[in-house]
Amino acid sequence: MRSATVEKNPSEHWGQASPPSLTDARAENILLIDDLPGNLLVYQTILQELGQNLVVARSGEEALKLVLKQDFAVILLDVNMPTMDGFETASLIRRRKKSASTPIIFLTAFTDEVGMIQSYASGAVDYLPTPVVPEVLKAKVRVFIELSQMRRQANLQTEERVRREAAEASARNSAFLVKVSESLARVQTQGELLRVLVQLPIPYLADVSIAWLKEDEKGPSQIECGIMTGPETRDRLPGLKLSDLPWLKKAAGEVMATGEIHFMDEIHRLPPPRSIILSLLGSAIIIPLVVQGQTKGCLVLARQRSSVRYQLDDIPLANDVTYRAGVVLENVMLMERIQEADRRKDEFLGMLAHELRNPLGPIYNAIQLQKLLEPKNPRMADLSDIIDRQAKHMGRLIDDLLDATRVAHGKILLRKERCDLGQIVHQTVADYRTVVEASGLQLNVISPNAPVWIDGDSTRLVQAIGNLLHNAHKFTKSGGVITVRLEIKKYGRLATVTVADTGIGIESKMLSCIFDVFRQAEQGLDRSRGGLGLGLALVKGLIELHHGNVHAVSAGLDRGAKFIIELPVQPLENETVKNIPPLEIPSNRKYRVLVIEDNQDAARSAQMLLHLEGHDVRTAPTALTGLEAARDFHPQVILCDIGLPEIDGYQVVRTIRQDVALSSTYVIALTGYGRQKDKRQALDAGFDLHLTKPIDYASLRHALTLADTKYGEMESVSP
Amino acid sequence: MTDNPLSKIPPSTLRVLVVDDNESVTKTFGWMLEALGHEARVARDGLTALAMARSFLPDVVMLDIGLPGMNGYEICQKMRAEPGLAGCVFIAQTGWSQPEHVERSKKAGFDHHWVKPIPMDRLEKLLSSLSHRAAA
Numbered sequence: 066m067r068s069a070t071v072e073k074n075p076s077e078h079w080g081q082a083s084p085p086s087l088t089d090a091r092a093e094n095i096l097l098i099d100d101l102p103g104n105l106l107v108y109q110t111i112l113q114e115l116g117q118n119l120v121v122a123r124s125g126e127e128a129l130k131l132v133l134k135q136d137f138a139v140i141l142l143d144v145n146m147p148t149m150d151g152f153e154t155a156s157l158i159r160r161r162k163k164s165a166s167t168p169i170i171f172l173t174a175f176t177d178e179v180g181m182i183q184s185y186a187s188g189a190v191d192y193l194p195t196p197v198v199p200e201v202l203k204a205k206v207r208v209f210i211e212l213s214q215m216r217r218q219a220n221l222q223t224e225e226r227v228r229r230e231a232a233e234a235s236a237r238n239s240a241f242l243v244k245v246s247e248s249l250a251r252v253q254t255q256g257e258l259l260r261v262l263v264q265l266p267i268p269y270l271a272d273v274s275i276a277w278l279k280e281d282e283k284g285p286s287q288i289e290c291g292i293m294t295g296p297e298t299r300d301r302l303p304g305l306k307l308s309d310l311p312w313l314k315k316a317a318g319e320v321m322a323t324g325e326i327h328f329m330d331e332i333h334r335l336p337p338p339r340s341i342i343l344s345l346l347g348s349a350i351i352i353p354l355v356v357q358g359q360t361k362g363c364l365v366l367a368r369q370r371s372s373v374r375y376q377l378d379d380i381p382l383a384n385d386v387t388y389r390a391g392v393v394l395e396n397v398m399l400m401e402r403i404q405e406a407d408r409r410k411d412e413f414l415g416m417l418a419h420e421l422r423n424p425l426g427p428i429y430n431a432i433q434l435q436k437l438l439e440p441k442n443p444r445m446a447d448l449s450d451i452i453d454r455q456a457k458h459m460g461r462l463i464d465d466l467l468d469a470t471r472v473a474h475g476k477i478l479l480r481k482e483r484c485d486l487g488q489i490v491h492q493t494v495a496d497y498r499t500v501v502e503a504s505g506l507q508l509n510v511i512s513p514n515a516p517v518w519i520d521g522d523s524t525r526l527v528q529a530i531g532n533l534l535h536n537a538h539k540f541t542k543s544g545g546v547i548t549v550r551l552e553i554k555k556y557g558r559l560a561t562v563t564v565a566d567t568g569i570g571i572e573s574k575m576l577s578c579i580f581d582v583f584r585q586a587e588q589g590l591d592r593s594r595g596g597l598g599l600g601l602a603l604v605k606g607l608i609e610l611h612h613g614n615v616h617a618v619s620a621g622l623d624r625g626a627k628f629i630i631e632l633p634v635q636p637l638e639n640e641t642v643k644n645i646p647p648l649e650i651p652s653n654r655k656y657r658v659l660v661i662e663d664n665q666d667a668a669r670s671a672q673m674l675l676h677l678e679g680h681d682v683r684t685a686p687t688a689l690t691g692l693e694a695a696r697d698f699h700p701q702v703i704l705c706d707i708g709l710p711e712i713d714g715y716q717v718v719r720t721i722r723q724d725v726a727l728s729s730t731y732v733i734a735l736t737g738y739g740r741q742k743d744k745r746q747a748l749d750a751g752f753d754l755h756l757t758k759p760i761d762y763a764s765l766r767h768a769l770t771l772a773d774t775k776y777g778e779m780e781s782v783s784p
Numbered sequence: 785m786t787d788n789p790l791s792k793i794p795p796s797t798l799r800v801l802v803v804d805d806n807e808s809v810t811k812t813f814g815w816m817l818e819a820l821g822h823e824a825r826v827a828r829d830g831l832t833a834l835a836m837a838r839s840f841l842p843d844v845v846m847l848d849i850g851l852p853g854m855n856g857y858e859i860c861q862k863m864r865a866e867p868g869l870a871g872c873v874f875i876a877q878t879g880w881s882q883p884e885h886v887e888r889s890k891k892a893g894f895d896h897h898w899v900k901p902i903p904m905d906r907l908e909k910l911l912s913s914l915s916h917r918a919a920a
Contacts, residue, residue, distance in 0.1 A: 426809055
């Protein structure tokens with residue numbers, strides 16, 4: 066018997082390669098549809114021994130619901146049913162996507178030809194007359210079960226293959242990305258990054274690749290092209306310019322602008338000009354190189370005409386490459402910035418040494434000469450002047466350096482008050498007039514007649530405008546003109562101070578960075594004009610602290626320069642307006658002055674200066690001797706060093722303030738530190754004034770005029 | 785200088801040209817050289833210095849590097865080419881002290897690269913050895 070053979074050894078039927086058997090494979094679903102429970106019972110009985118999962122339905126409607134829920138290996142369908150007959154049920158089953166190809170066997174008592182044709186037309190694959198012959202039914206159903214099992218097996222194998230291939234591709238991609246990361250990790254410069262980057266995608270991702278960094282403040286755009294030159298070799302095409310690749314320029318430009326990936330196809334068909342590269346290429350993708358959300362360049366991957374064109378699937382891997390390159394680019398840019406800052410700092414330190422040595426030379430010479438010459442030699446006075454002038458110059462350099470650092474770290478506190486900018490401008494011009502005119506320059510000042518009120522720190526504004534004047538003076542030859550102009554703009558809301566000169570001018574490429582610290586127009590080793598390049602940085606910092614701004618304008622080299630400060634004008638209110646104190650008139654009062662200072666040179670020089678002015682001076686090297694001298698000598702003015710041994714200046718002043726006999730003495734602190742903090746600390750401790758060492762003649766005189774105010778009514782002491 | 789306090793009077797007087805745009809430098813060097821018993825001339829720019837060198841024929845030229853117009857290197861090269869200045873000693877005096885600066889001075893034809901400030905005894909020692917040589 067045929068069916069018995071099949072039952073005994075099913076594997077024989079399919080050969081060794083396909084082992085599915087009805088017993089060990091997963092049970093298949095079989096749907097039995099008949100309106101008569103008796104028939105269903107018969108079919109169930111016959112098919113039970115196949116060991117499959119038998120599902121029954123009593124109508125076409127019920128069957129359709131079941132078909133939606135599960136897959137069936139085969140459906141046995143009674144043709145003759147009430148409500149929905151077999152043909153209708155079959156065609157509805159076919160129409161469902163899920164069951165469109167499920168085999169349907171019709172069962173019917175009417176075995177006429179018309180019925181047969183109709184059943185095949187409505188989707189049957191076989192046809193069984195009822196009453197069924199059990200062996201025939203079993204054999205037919207078995208065939209469909211095995212078919213279903215085979216299909217399932219094949220599906221599993223396909224799925225497995227797809228999974229394996231995906232795993233292999235993923236492993237290949239991972240290995241590729243590991244290589245990408247390794248190669249990129251060694252990169253130190255932007256140029257190196259491009260050279261490495263263009264070779265990486267070849268041949269795995271591309272036949273030709275082009276990496277492009279757009280221009281930035283650091284330099285022009287850079288481009289590198291990598292190309293497949295043989296099955297196993299790749300090369301760079303050095304010296305390539307973007308202008309050589311007009312087809313790419315526009316597309317890459319778009320990617321730069323939008324930061325979005327761009328696909329290109331049929332590149333070889335693009336309009337001329339043609340190039341060898343162009344004629345070789347089929348499709349390409351252009352991926353942006355992004356650093357911190359900004360598109361810094363792009364990577365172009367292109368394939369030969371004969372290769373598969375790029376698909377959406379290629380994007381993730383290409384993105385992985387550019388993402389890694391972007392991270393490296395960020396590090397490289399950071400590193401280059403640090404190196405550049407470091408280089409500039411080193412240069413600056415060299416320049417600082419150079420600038421400090423310059424005034425030091427004549428100071429040394431003058432001191433040597435003072436030893437050589439007779440005291441009465443008329444040149445002696447000149448020598449003192451030289452030392453004075455050069456030492457002041459050094460002092461200014463150091464002040465500029467410290468101020469620029471303070472501004473850079475936001476440590477300058479303004480003592481703002483309502484002041485007249487016109488008066489500030491005139492005072493600054495007055496300060497500089499002598500020195501500017503001595504160099505053969507004309508100095509003009511133009512300002513409105515009425516006061517220009519602003520909220521500002523007049524000392525700092527004098528310093529800022531003074532720096533601009535100093536600059537104009539430094540860079541303008543004899544015979545030139547410097548003009549300082551104060552104007553009111555924007556309906557009285559904005560004041561501008563313009564310092565214009567007819568000097569050497571500024572190259573346009575330098576205009577944007579001349580306010581940077583450590584930046585000075587390249588002068589090289591033979592710099593003849595000197596300076597630290599801090600003055601303008603300081604001006605900018607100080608003006609910005611005043612909520613203003615400063616910018617430079619120049620038509621180019623030798624065309625002069627203009628520096629324009631803009632400051633907000635304050636509306637005039639009915640309040641007392643503090644003006645800059647007028648230039649001090651030298652004091653004529655003579656005082657008893659006590660100098661408490663442990664540095665003998667400093668004490669002696671202060672004593673000499675004060676003595677020359679006709680004051681009665683005593684010195685003391687320590688706090689204790691100082692306090693003793695104070696009680697004995699009753700000085701009107703005490704100059705006290707802060708850093709005294711054992712008992713410091715703060716304690717000295719506290720003691721003085723507690724002593725009834727001494728408490729009203731004018732006490733001046735002397736320190737090496739001019740920071741705001743030091744000054745405040747001194748005033749808090751009870752000092753009347755704080756002076757930063759070295760103490761020069763002018764500041765000492767100034768201090769004594771301030772003492773005059775305090776001692777306004779006191780009787781002067783005769784020398 | 786009438787009141788020369790130096791005990792060592794050099795055996796021969798040297799002619800020294802000092803070039804620096806800082807007047808304090810030229811003035812003090814001028815006086816110092818006089819005090820040391822030498823004859824000094826000063827110039828504050830390259831062109832003046834070259835013209836002066838041709839007539840003054842100095843034994844020693846002290847050149848600042850950072851000068852307006854012609855810099856110290858250029859002046860040194862031009863003076864080196866003057867036949868009348870053969871045997872003249874050139875001293876670069878500058879604030880730059882890095883090896884590359886010393887190298888550049890050497891290339892320009894300087895005999896010495898001195899970093900400012902220049903100690904007087906150093907100048908005195910060099911001039912004294914030169915004047916002894918000249919006297920010999």
